Amino acid sequence: MTVGLGVDWAVQWLTLSARLMSEHREELIALDRAIGDSDHGENMDRGFRAVMEKLAQTPPETPGAALKLAAMALMSKVGGAAGPLYGTAYLRAATALGESAEIDAAALAGALTAARDGIVARGKAELGDKTMVDAWSPAVEAADEVLVAGGDAVAVLAAAAEAAEVGAVTTDPLIARKGRASYLGERSAGHRDPGAASSALLLRAAATAAGFPDGSAE
Amino acid sequence: MTVGLVVVSHSRKIAEGVVELAAQMAPDVRFYAVGGTDDGRIGTDLEKTIAAFETGLAEASGDGVVVLTDLGSAVMTAESAAEFCSEPDKVLLADAPLVEGLVAAAVATQGGALAATVKAAAEAVRFGPEPAYGAAGPAQSPGRGDPAESGEFELINPMGMHARPAAKIAGGLAGMDVEATVNGVDGTSIMELMSLAVGKGGKLRVEAWGKDSSKAVDYVRRLVEQGFGEI
Numbered sequence: 001m002t003v004g005l006g007v008d009w010a011v012q013w014l015t016l017s018a019r020l021m022s023e024h025r026e027e028l029i030a031l032d033r034a035i036g037d038s039d040h041g042e043n044m045d046r047g048f049r050a051v052m053e054k055l056a057q058t059p060p061e062t063p064g065a066a067l068k069l070a071a072m073a074l075m076s077k078v079g080g081a082a083g084p085l086y087g088t089a090y091l092r093a094a095t096a097l098g099e100s101a102e103i104d105a106a107a108l109a110g111a112l113t114a115a116r117d118g119i120v121a122r123g124k125a126e127l128g129d130k131t132m133v134d135a136w137s138p139a140v141e142a143a144d145e146v147l148v149a150g151g152d153a154v155a156v157l158a159a160a161a162e163a164a165e166v167g168a169v170t171t172d173p174l175i176a177r178k179g180r181a182s183y184l185g186e187r188s189a190g191h192r193d194p195g196a197a198s199s200a201l202l203l204r205a206a207a208t209a210a211g212f213p214d215g216s217a218e
Numbered sequence: 219m220t221v222g223l224v225v226v227s228h229s230r231k232i233a234e235g236v237v238e239l240a241a242q243m244a245p246d247v248r249f250y251a252v253g254g255t256d257d258g259r260i261g262t263d264l265e266k267t268i269a270a271f272e273t274g275l276a277e278a279s280g281d282g283v284v285v286l287t288d289l290g291s292a293v294m295t296a297e298s299a300a301e302f303c304s305e306p307d308k309v310l311l312a313d314a315p316l317v318e319g320l321v322a323a324a325v326a327t328q329g330g331a332l333a334a335t336v337k338a339a340a341e342a343v344r345f346g347p348e349p350a351y352g353a354a355g356p357a358q359s360p361g362r363g364d365p366a367e368s369g370e371f372e373l374i375n376p377m378g379m380h381a382r383p384a385a386k387i388a389g390g391l392a393g394m395d396v397e398a399t400v401n402g403v404d405g406t407s408i409m410e411l412m413s414l415a416v417g418k419g420g421k422l423r424v425e426a427w428g429k430d431s432s433k434a435v436d437y438v439r440r441l442v443e444q445g446f447g448e449i
Contacts, residue, residue, distance in 0.1 A: 081294060083294075122297065
């Protein structure tokens with residue numbers, strides 16, 4: 001079965017993302033309060049509210065256009081490090097998708113890779129630094145594996161979402177080496193990285209928007 | 219003197235405060251303080267940062283802007299803003315501590331330095347503790363050997379070594395093909411030169427290695443003899 005994802009998926013992804021950021025706002029704030037400046041939940045919620053406003057003002061015609069619009073809104077309105085990081089991620093993904101109206105599994109895996117590479121380039125973090133890279137890198141690897149095995153776009157997103165959730169959990173014992181949490185040194189261990197947590201939520205939203213049943217236990 | 223200096227901070231108060239501090243030493247320099255979000259919270263704002271870059275570039279009449287930031291995400295916002303602005307190549311991000319870096323950049327700009335030299339002046343300010351220079355005199359870099367040229371000059375200007383003379387020395391030496399020390403410190407570092415705290419009647423010993431050695435020593439000699447234009 002070949003499933004192509006269109007602009008409706010992209011808009012639904014962003015809409016579900018906004019909903020998840022609102023629902024998990026307090027949880028992300030609590031995570032960030034433990035090891036950061038406690039504004040991640042608020043920043044992401046406000047950023048995605050801005051995304052929804054932009055979507056309403058200028059409905060995009062392609063998935064790439066939807067992600068580009070989201071990138072600009074996030075960069076402008078998030079305020080913290082997540083703004084330029086997610087903004088760069090969505091922008092690179094949008095560039096990778098180009099003008100395509102329909103995205104297949106290969107294009108999707110390529111876009112996820114571009115997004116991850118954008119985050120790495122912008123934040124200069126590596127795997128194991130206790131950042132959102134720890135969610136994105138396993139997600140990209142899982143997506144590529146499914147692609148190679150012949151999976152469709154929905155399967156690619158489902159694998160990415162699941163791997164990102166596992167990746168976020170693996171940040172719990174890590175000592176932060178990037179971002180505000182790195183100032184805490186060893187005291188950053190024992191807390192989940194808020195950026196990895198929000199990344200997992202966003203990738204889960206991508207899979208849910210594609211029609212994959214929400215697999216989270218919560 | 220056309221380089222514009224942009225501060226990108228999470229806090230409007232920090233941005234404005236550090237500009238206030240640096241402006242005291244560089245009254246003719248144009249500063250642009252960007253801090254906080256558009257709704258008055260702590261954070262960085264891409265649109266405001268782009269706007270400051272564009273204003274700075276326009277007012278810099280071709281010479282560019284040098285950017286100082288506070289914490290990591292301000293760096294990321296500044297990088298993103300540079301990518302989006304009209305002349306990314308003319309936006310130079312200095313990897314330097316905000317307060318000391320801005321002061322060094324401001325003094326260099328006031329002294330007429332171009333953007334690349336201003337950035338270098340900010341970055342010459344070291345993060346972390348400075349290496350200790352012994353009271354008995356500085357150690358030469360191991361392996362560098364005897365200087366190709368050297369000279370010792372007595373300061374005649376009433377104020378001695380302060381920010382503007384330091385900027386003149388550092389700005390000039392930075393543009394030459396030379397490694398030069400002044401009383402043992404890096405001759406291209408405004409902050410290190412200022413830290414020498416040599417008063418009127420005190421001496422500057424210049425040692426230089428490399429192609430422009432004699433030019434470098436001669437340059438400092440002339441500045442000292444002219445009292446850095448202050449007499």
